[in-house]
Amino acid sequence: MNNSKNAGKITSTTKQPLISKFFRSTSNNQGSQIQNTNNKNNNDGKISVVIHDDNSSDELGPIISNISTQRIQKNKEDTGTIKKTNFSSFKYSEKEPNTKTILKECNEKETPVRKRRKLAKSVSPGIESNDITDTPSSKSDSTKKLVKNGKKSTSELTPFDKQFKELKLQHMDKILAVQVGYKYKFFAQDAVLVSQLLHNMLVPGKLTLDDSNPQDKLHKKFAYCSIPDNRLHIHLQKLIHYNLKIGIVEQVESSAIRKTEGTTGGTSSSQVFERKLTSVITKATYFINGDTTYYNKNDSARSKYENTIWALNIINNTGKPSLINMISIELTSGMIVYDEFEDDPLHNYLETRLKHLHPVEIILNEEKETMSEGIKNWILKIMNNDTKFYKVKINSESEHSIEELLLNLSAKRDISKDKTTLLFEENKNYRETFQILYTYLETFNLQKILKLFNNYKEFKEHQNYMILPGNVLQGLDIFENSTNPDIEKGTLLWVMDHTRTPYGFRKLKGWIAKPLTNITDINCRLDAIDCIKDEVSNIFYESLNKTIKESGDLLRILNRINYGNTSRKEVYFFLKNIVKLVDLFRLHSNYLEEQVYAKKGGRICEKSALLVEILSQCDSILNNSKVPQFLSMINAGAVMDKNIETQTSQFFNLNNYDNSEPILSRQRDIEDVKNDLHEELLKIRKILKRPALNFKDEIDYLIEVRNTQVKNLPPDWVKISNTKTISRFRTPEVRKLVETLKYKKELLIQINKKEYKDFLARINEEEYDSLYRLIDYLATYDCVLSLAATSTSMTNSTRPKFIKDSKQYINIKNGRNPIIESLRITNYVPNDIKLSSDSEKIMIITGPNMGGKSSYIRQVALLIIMAQIGCYIPADFCELSIFDSIFIRIGAQDDLLRGNSTFQIEMLDVLQILENFTERSLLLLDEVGRGTGTIDGMSISYAILRFFLELEDKCPIVLYITHYPLLIDNKTVAHDSSCNDRSGKLVGVYHMGYIEQKIDGEDWPTVVFLYRLKKGLANNSYGLNVAKLAHIDKSIINRAHEISTGLKDNFKAEQELLYTKKMLSLLISNKEKTFQEKITELLNNF
Missing domain, CATH: 3.40.50.300 (P-loop containing nucleotide triphosphate hydrolases)
Known part of the structure; x- marks a missing residue:
């Protein structure tokens, strides 16, 4: 993944308070300022912490606004008691507050009074009024106490905090979640924001990177809050709801490799493990880049398409309407839609595309500010504040990659005779828009999707579809309820949606947005509905309906495989669900041959050409699929194991995996070390004269000896632990072998990770196109089922008849x-x-x-x-x-x-x-x-x-x-x-x-x-x-x-x-x- 500076600078353009300015110097009274409102003129004992931002730009994303002003009152009878603040009234807003201020306070949990007194002596927003000051000359009670005790304040950071500071300075536009052991931690102002959004405790510490807050010099560590690593995905969903951009920083170096090979990390902090930014997640990219192993598939299916990204290029012409060039990409389905059109005074054409495609993120060229604030505010209004604007700086070093990609598309065009991507080569506006999109996707390592030639479509393809402008979609309640846009009930989509799968739901939305204008195509769908109504009780269709309903979002997982971001459990169940379809079609092969494919006597063949096409194409793809072979290469027992290390190191069934030698080699190395440990055990048995002696377990490899016998042990044995009756030891040789064993196991995990990536690449290369077509046919089948359910659920419904008369x-x-x-x-x-x-x-x-x-x-x-x-x-x-x-x-x-x-x-x-x-x-x-x-x-x-x-x-x-x-x-x-x-x-x-x-x-x-x-x-x-x-x-x-x-x-x-x-x-x-x-x-x- 390319996470370097050259991947393109991305900043947000929505005018909102800039949290990242807290990390900058306030020597010139700009950026972040922390003010103490408890001045000489205010003797009521009340304070409020106000954070100002004088910069109108925004690099981080939407920030909390409209928080009602609150104050922390000191109890005159007990200065250690602080009244609990109430954050129930705060609202997270897309719009920038007029005052450009954010009221920051800690939402304290119920803790003993003495603990709160202790916390009050440290610097933390909203803890103690005397700890927060305007000028370096003023001293808080904490500072005075340090001086009285002869201690000096220091701003020297710990090695770990230095590492965080280096990472943060490279990614100021992101909230960083840093892996530390079994937790993910947020630091400094990231922690202040996250602690308020997630309502968890903020541990006091430095709030700024450059000690611009005078109280920061009292700490060696940054303030932080943390979340368990096994609940990261839950908290990420909460954070991206506020349109934040989250960077995941993971530990990429293990202790075993570090001890054996020494540190090889590029960080200047040699005392800490190497960490790198491994992924970036936004609202649009979560279901592709995030860990969605435990996601609710029904929520994903019915969500409002929160994964569509637009690259927008506006060309202003003096005295003429603006020319708008756009490329839209829906990450879940991989569909890429492009268009170029002249704007109109009411922006009706732009509104139509917004309502049809529903972008969550709109990307603009940082070097060409051509979109006015009025247009941005209008788009936010049209999209109910669901859209976020970002700017990118086109990276010149990516030009070569873009050229390669366009050449690859051109080669495919020469074969298919499709002129789609010719636009990206000959039209300079499209080319620039393509560069904007490529640069942005490169930040998330999602640029691969642009290589999918068959996924490109022009929005203006109206020759076979009815035109429904944006105000028609809105005025007729097609997708959004005009009374309450947040619910689907009361819309035409709600009426017609009886789909069983998320990918079927997405295709049905496309069908509703583009009604047909070809009578033959319309009658094909109506014939399929009639056929389904007649065959509804057939065992084959019942089984097929149940199978696709239980399969989850196959298209989303297929594209996650393409991006290389899917989990082992996801890919296993994906392949297993495809194999279920293979088995189903084989089981009912006689029925398919006699009743579906047979031109004479086949009931389905005589009734519905569309159903015949769907089923025959699915059957053909499944019969030629290599998915059963791929599934046989996976060790199902390891996939279902709750231990992550077991899932990783034992994922492959080495009896069937055709590139097992590198893994077997690492396993033999581990067995060699275990044999050496057994040889050492034989020696220990002789020393202790205990022929039946064994290691306590095969993890720590400890020898248990009664405390009465400890004095007879060799002096170089290392005591690890003890109880009242026994002590546990390792010999020097066992100690070396245990470290070697850990190292070999880590190498096994690494080779398994590499093979897993190669495994996903093979699936993508050999099966993506055919599986994409299979899922598309299944989506069409699901839509037909939905139309049939809609037709039968209505009382006194009728089949429409179409006349071919030109009148x-x-x-x-x-x-x-x-x-x-x-x-x-x-x-x-x-x-x-x-x-x-x-x-x-x-x-x-x-x-x-x-x-x-x-x-x-x-x-x-x-x-x-x-x-x-x-x-x-x-x-x-x-x-x-x-x-x-x-x-x-x-x-x-x-x-x-x-x-x-x-x-x-x-x-x-x-x-x-x-x-x-x-x-x-x-x-x-x-x-x-x-x-x-x-x-x-x-x-x-x-x-x-x-x-x-x-x-x-x-x-x-x-x-x-x-x-x-x-x-x-x-x-x-x-x-x-x-x-x-x-x-x-x-x-x-x-x-x-x-x-x-x-x-x-x-x-x-x-x-x-x-x-x-x-x-x-x-x-x-x-x-x-x-x-x-x-x-x-x-x-x-x-x-x-x-x-x-x-x-x-x-x-x-x-x-x-x-x-x-x-x-x-x-x-x-x-x-x-x-x-x-x-x-x-x-x-x-x-």
Whole structure:
């Protein structure tokens, strides 16, 4: 692993307080400062420790913020007693506090008073007010006591702490977890932060690397906190939740090798074992680089894709839209997506890619700051603060490796005739983005994944998929619940997810994000669903379903094998699960031959071509797989042993492992030493005249002698331990042989580690491609099972029928919203829709507020998406043509981050729709023009409707909600003199049904919602009824009714309409411009 400085400097760009500045000098009053607020003007005995950071950059990651100010009060009756501080209210925030300060305190555990008194004399944040000072001249009680006792304060570090300091100075952007025996320790300010996040004890010591805190000179060691090594993975998951970057420092030198060979470490501290940074872990890389032997596979499967990394390259052009070049990599699946596009004023294109790919980390070029803080804050808002920004400095020394990689990809392209990676060679923007990503992955030793040629895909591959922009995914609750983004319940993904495997779940998400536009492909999925429903009780499918469900995340482990990061237990169970599949397909080979592959008489072959392809490809891959041979090389007993040394040294079954000689050689060396020990035992028996004497055990090789016989032993025997009756000794020769034995065992472990790495490399080289294809087919099978489960779980579901006619058509009877139905909401009212090119293509929907208009148009869109995914839908009947895209304009909100008003956002969204729709699009427009005055809003709505009417045959399907009844007046849209007869027939006017009820004591009618779509116009929006539902005072509503009635009586509809038409005449006055150009100009002016 390349962890040198040349691997590329990585720093965080999210503006937050900089913890790493604590390690720097404060001589110029910048960086870290520790202030004592208990000054002369404050005699209340209260203090607070405040850590300032004057630097706006961030190299470490998100830091604790929004911690409520707390103080440690001294008890005047007992100065040794400190009240326990309360950290229950602190919140870990992604945003930088305005004051750029962090309140640091120790969360003391309940300890005896005398222990707390002792701790109070040492330097530790929040322990004793007199110990924390502003200036070197001031002295704490601890300092005065040292001087009184004649002791001098010293800043001389212990050898181990010197070693830590050297490591930390090389990795200031990381929290270092240092292996010390059976624990991992965090030191100095790393320890302060970790102790607060994990709520464990902070042992006092130095807080800074350069003694910038005056009290540091009282200590020879750094402050630290620790965690057990066997629970490292648990605590790492907690720390990466806060977007911290963790560096794992492990001991790479053993005591046996050190004694025999002497130290060979590069550290200047020769008295300590050599330690190196062995891995770096972030939120995105944990499930690849971390030890996930004990992880919960269900949590991993359902997590929000916290392993996608973006490399982003923004090219700003003066007077032109910015060009955005991106490469995205999902570490778990190995999928690499690239794209280049021009940004738009609302960043809709960028939002679409963010919502589809959900990056956890975005990497930028440190040398080219092209992304503004406004864009970063906007991305954080879009991603619910789940995304972290990092900067990398492109390493020139990596250029050769990148060239080699591109040449390797080019060679594969020459064979496959795929032009994907040609972009990385010829497009300088892609090349720079590729360098950014390579440099970043190199820090984690994950750059190997970029060699997987078949994993590269372009985001713009829309020829076979429906386009779903980011606001569609959000507005229709496809992946995120608009009410609560942190839960999947209430989303289309939640409705359709019945997958059994994590890799199937990830593929299903891709299917939902990209519905199909090819009728043949859609029907293949629907045929597979029908076949699964018929064969559900077949023993083969039951066994296959159970096997893949119990297999865990095969794709994740396969990629961990590719990276060389998987544990021995993981690789064993991975191979074992593949062998289970091999055995399963062999066991049912007759069924597969007769019913699946046979073209004549085979039930599956006649029903589903997709299932035949899946099963036949899986069978072929498994029959030719070398996985059974690899599994036979593993010693299963050693894998399941709880002793890590046994797992390592006995991992291979040497009877089957084809490169066993190096291991056998080390084992023979160990046996030779054991024989020498046995020879020495024979000599000891003669000396003690005890023929049956044996060593106490074969670990320490001790000789037990009764205490009464000790005086008769040779003087050079070394006493190791004793009890009341016996003493234990080693002879000089045994002592040498025991050290030799330890050394030989360590060499055995080292050769086993080397062979294990080679073993993983062989699996990767010989089986990766075929196993990747196998898992992809299994994922497809899992998705088909999920669609089948979705189809059967709905009441009265129907198989959608698709027409190949080029004309747009949709006919759904008694359709129901799949999300609402899955939430088990009772009394849900189904509705029909029928639109076509031959009749109505534009549906204008009116009706009372809260009458179900928005829910209706969302329902139509969701049903079309489900149908084109290849799933049954909740309806009595469905027939439709293929839609190539869906665009929506729903909701009203401003965007303060970009300085855009509600109406401006509304108009920009409409402009994006007008620029991108096709005649095969579905458009959902909800109350366009609501963000401005009545006249302006009505004018815009009228102009947009008229624009679509003039398209005639090229007009898309439009569902248009409005509260402007004049738009549907006989004198406007449908019978406008400028529109021909054909245009008038394109419009259908509908409303959501309701019943008026008069209640005694109320001047205005109460509305009962029917939620049923009906033909015709609703003349009232019944806003007062909504006010009643919101429990507004009745007197206020009655007064509002009086005012409303008066306004209606005085309203001159004809004059209002005339004024509106005069404004619209501006749109048709200039005949040199097309109508679309006039619309665009009008929208831009707004």
